[in-house]
Amino acid sequence: MLNWLRWLPENVSTYGGDIDSIIALIWYSTAVWFVLTFGTIGLFLILYRRRAGRPAAYVKGERLAEALWVLVPVVMVLAIDLWLDFRGAPVWAKVMLERPPAALSIQVTGKQFNWEVVYPGPDSKFGTADDRQFDNELHVPVGKPVRLLLKSKDVIHSFFSPHLRLKQDIVPGRAIEAWFEATKPGKYELPCAELCGFGHSGMKGWLYVHPEEDYNRWVKEQWS
Amino acid sequence: MTTATAQHGEHGFWTTHVFSTDHKTIGKQYLTLGLFWAVVGGLLTYVMRWQLAWPETVVPGWGEIGPETYNALVTMHGTIMVFFVAMPILLGAFGNFLIPLMVGARDMAFPRLNMLSLWVFALASLLLFISFFVPGGAAAAGWTGYPPLSAKAEYTGVNWGMDLWILAHALEFAAFLMGGVNYLTTAIAFRVPGMTFSRLPLVIWQQLTATTLFLLSVGPLIAGAVMLLLDRQIGTHFFTPGGGGDPLLWQHLFWFFGHPEVYVILLPAVGLVLDVLPVFSRKPIFGYRWIIASTIVAGGLSFIVWAHHMFVSGIDPRLAMPFSITTILISVPFAYLMFAMIATLWRGSIRFDTPMLFALGFIAMFIVGGLTGIFNGSAPADIYISDTYFVVAHFHYTLFSSVFFGGLAGFYFWFPKMFGRLMNETLGKLHFWLTIVFFNATFFPMHNIGLAGMMRRIANPLQYDFLVPHQWINVVATIGTMLLLASQIPFVMNVVWSLVAVRPAPKNPWQANTLEWTAPSPPPHLNWGEALPVVYRGPYEYSVPEAPEDWLPQDRVLAARAR
Numbered sequence: 001m002l003n004w005l006r007w008l009p010e011n012v013s014t015y016g017g018d019i020d021s022i023i024a025l026i027w028y029s030t031a032v033w034f035v036l037t038f039g040t041i042g043l044f045l046i047l048y049r050r051r052a053g054r055p056a057a058y059v060k061g062e063r064l065a066e067a068l069w070v071l072v073p074v075v076m077v078l079a080i081d082l083w084l085d086f087r088g089a090p091v092w093a094k095v096m097l098e099r100p101p102a103a104l105s106i107q108v109t110g111k112q113f114n115w116e117v118v119y120p121g122p123d124s125k126f127g128t129a130d131d132r133q134f135d136n137e138l139h140v141p142v143g144k145p146v147r148l149l150l151k152s153k154d155v156i157h158s159f160f161s162p163h164l165r166l167k168q169d170i171v172p173g174r175a176i177e178a179w180f181e182a183t184k185p186g187k188y189e190l191p192c193a194e195l196c197g198f199g200h201s202g203m204k205g206w207l208y209v210h211p212e213e214d215y216n217r218w219v220k221e222q223w224s
Numbered sequence: 225m226t227t228a229t230a231q232h233g234e235h236g237f238w239t240t241h242v243f244s245t246d247h248k249t250i251g252k253q254y255l256t257l258g259l260f261w262a263v264v265g266g267l268l269t270y271v272m273r274w275q276l277a278w279p280e281t282v283v284p285g286w287g288e289i290g291p292e293t294y295n296a297l298v299t300m301h302g303t304i305m306v307f308f309v310a311m312p313i314l315l316g317a318f319g320n321f322l323i324p325l326m327v328g329a330r331d332m333a334f335p336r337l338n339m340l341s342l343w344v345f346a347l348a349s350l351l352l353f354i355s356f357f358v359p360g361g362a363a364a365a366g367w368t369g370y371p372p373l374s375a376k377a378e379y380t381g382v383n384w385g386m387d388l389w390i391l392a393h394a395l396e397f398a399a400f401l402m403g404g405v406n407y408l409t410t411a412i413a414f415r416v417p418g419m420t421f422s423r424l425p426l427v428i429w430q431q432l433t434a435t436t437l438f439l440l441s442v443g444p445l446i447a448g449a450v451m452l453l454l455d456r457q458i459g460t461h462f463f464t465p466g467g468g469g470d471p472l473l474w475q476h477l478f479w480f481f482g483h484p485e486v487y488v489i490l491l492p493a494v495g496l497v498l499d500v501l502p503v504f505s506r507k508p509i510f511g512y513r514w515i516i517a518s519t520i521v522a523g524g525l526s527f528i529v530w531a532h533h534m535f536v537s538g539i540d541p542r543l544a545m546p547f548s549i550t551t552i553l554i555s556v557p558f559a560y561l562m563f564a565m566i567a568t569l570w571r572g573s574i575r576f577d578t579p580m581l582f583a584l585g586f587i588a589m590f591i592v593g594g595l596t597g598i599f600n601g602s603a604p605a606d607i608y609i610s611d612t613y614f615v616v617a618h619f620h621y622t623l624f625s626s627v628f629f630g631g632l633a634g635f636y637f638w639f640p641k642m643f644g645r646l647m648n649e650t651l652g653k654l655h656f657w658l659t660i661v662f663f664n665a666t667f668f669p670m671h672n673i674g675l676a677g678m679m680r681r682i683a684n685p686l687q688y689d690f691l692v693p694h695q696w697i698n699v700v701a702t703i704g705t706m707l708l709l710a711s712q713i714p715f716v717m718n719v720v721w722s723l724v725a726v727r728p729a730p731k732n733p734w735q736a737n738t739l740e741w742t743a744p745s746p747p748p749h750l751n752w753g754e755a756l757p758v759v760y761r762g763p764y765e766y767s768v769p770e771a772p773e774d775w776l777p778q779d780r781v782l783a784a785r786a787r
Contacts, residue, residue, distance in 0.1 A: 037566065154379060172465045176538050193610075194370075
């Protein structure tokens with residue numbers, strides 16, 4: 001229960017490990033503060049419980065010399081927080097800003113209560129005759145950067161892959177880009193993470209990460 | 225004062241107990257409505273948690289619930305707890321009751337406006353209550369009401385319920401605007417001689433900061449609510465993309481209000497705890513001026529953190545780091561407040577009466593919530609944990625601890641003043657220990673299942689293969705919830721028993737310093753007799769070496785050496 005890091009699902013993306021390491025960093029930093037603050041409170045409650053003949057000290061904590069007892073820990077909190085943000089910024093940039101050139105573009109459209117997954121086909125262009133649509137199935141090759149074009153037909157949905165550590169809300173009226181590179185073949189769930197109506201619970205698709213030759217075989221089957 | 229006294233002259237049953245302009249009665253009326261909604265909001269959690277632990281089974285005492293009912297439950301639970309429990313109790317009840325009594329005023333500056341505030345809130349409550357029973361049921365678009373889901377009836381199947389939800393909000397906001405005008409005017413203009421701003425109790429400072437935040441932030445959301453109503457009723461497209469609108473606009477308006485709003489709830493609770501701690505530590509609060517400065521800084525920063533609710537919403541990703549940094553900065557004043565509370569215990573003479581237990585419970589639980597906030601505030605971590613139960617755990621550790629532990633610390637502390645009766649300590653302590661144990665049993669496991677990936681607002685976790693192995697966590701949290709609800713039985717018994725069995729409270733049962741304890745328990749109409757108290761010192765002069773006792777009330781003249 002206490003080691004939260006063990007609860008994360010298996011990571012299967014190239015950037016998932018970076019996100020996990022930020023979560024781990026925060027977990028260790030906050031665990032230290034948890035022990036320090038709870039320890040101090042516990043100690044004070046025992047040491048300074050009411051006892052006959054021992055009055056409380058008249059300390060107002062207004063003067064700087066006294067306030068430093070609180071201000072120094074506050075500065076430490078600030079320093080650690082800024083450090084966590086400093087460490088987090090490159091991870092955010094890696095996932096959200098610096099998209100590598102994609103081997104494959106796929107359009108995922110959310111609608112109550114399905115993912116419509118459209119492949120551009122051999123010509124790599126959307127909106128042509130060789131586009132193919134699959135409901136709730138996203139097939140990708142392992143080890144290749146995949147670009148997602150996320151759209152919605154009705155309300156806000158959120159494309160979530162716990163195993164890829166990828167989550168992106170999808171806003172109707174916009175085309176939002178996301179990317180990932182899967183590192184391990186397998187079949188992973190793709191739930192919707194934003195309340196989208198009565199069918200929200202259970203709105204999910206599957207991500208199939210194939211070894212490269214399997215993926216090529218799948219492509220051949222679909223576009224033959 | 226003479227005109228106010230004349231206005232207050234009538235003393236019939238209706239004007240005394242129902243249509244009263246007395247701030248104490250209005251405070252109690254807010255309290256009653258808030259507690260009523262707390263029961264409703266609490267019972268909804270029983271139904272929700274049952275469904276989450278044992279999906280698609282019959283909920284004893286309710287029946288089977290479908291997914292659309294679940295969405296209504298989750299929406300109404302959030303709406304009720306934030307706007308119809310936290311605000312009426314922490315601001316409405318404590319603000320109304322305490323501000324005049326603690327600044328030395330005979331009533332609020334505008335007693336009739338105050339009464340209007342209460343009755344507008346009652347009307348809002350009525351509309352929200354009715355919305356459960358209209359065709360299509362209650363609102364089901366989440367407490368944040370994100371359009372387009374909330375903007376068109378066809379997306380949720382809820383029509384009337386959603387409109388009533390919007391109207392109830394609008395009236396509720398109007399009620400608290402009227403209340404806020406009163407709070408500010410009273411505390412600024414109606415202080416007794418000697419009650420300078422640097423002698424004002426911190427709970428009043430917190431109330432005033434919270435009120436100011438509310439007044440400054442609610443405007444955009446009221447505009448947003450009108451636009452949403454227009455989208456729904458006359459087919460405008462403020463928030464729907466078909467006619468050029470943008471769903472994200474609503475999120476900006478909502479969270480520009482929404483983040484200050486969580487401090488509107490938090491700060492009064494912090495204030496209650498800050499006022500309870502010195503009394504039961506017999507020691508001045510640690511760093512009175514620093515605390516006020518921290519509060520104001522936190523209030524100011526709360527206006528520039530809102531997009532941390534929207535890291536993965538589709539906003540320009542370059543905005544994330546600036547908002548992540550402002551979010552980090554806001555942890556500084558709150559760290560100060562928490563550390564100052566802990567430092568107040570240092571070298572105190574600590575009494576563990578029920579109000580103190582709840583105050584300490586607030587500190588402990590809020591620290592946990594503050595620490596988990598660092599996960600949420602980190603933009604990269606948020607990619608994974610946003611919209612999961614980790615967030616649910618976080619805001620219950622912060623908000624539930626405010627409303628419950630903070631609110632109950634205040635309730636047990638001021639109950640003798642409010643009702644002129646003493647409460648039972650044994651039942652109070654039992655209430656505290658049961659509540660803190662089962663609060664943690666309910667919400668601590670939500671961190672774990674959130675990190676395992678469980679999404680918020682799903683009605684059936686068993687629909688997801690990756691969550692099935694963790695289902696036992698949901699069962700634990702559900703049993704925790706039921707026991708947490710049952711833990712409130714000693715509280716209800718205590719309140720009823722205290723009100724029925726007459727154990728009259730003395731004027732100052734806790735040996736506290738602030739002005740309300742110089743009035744009779746309960747204070748009569750207009751609070752004091754002929755003469756108002758005069759203030760000579762700050763509110764937290766405990767264990768002053770020169771004083772004969774270990775407390776030195778604000779209004780006492782110290783003969784030997786005036787401090």
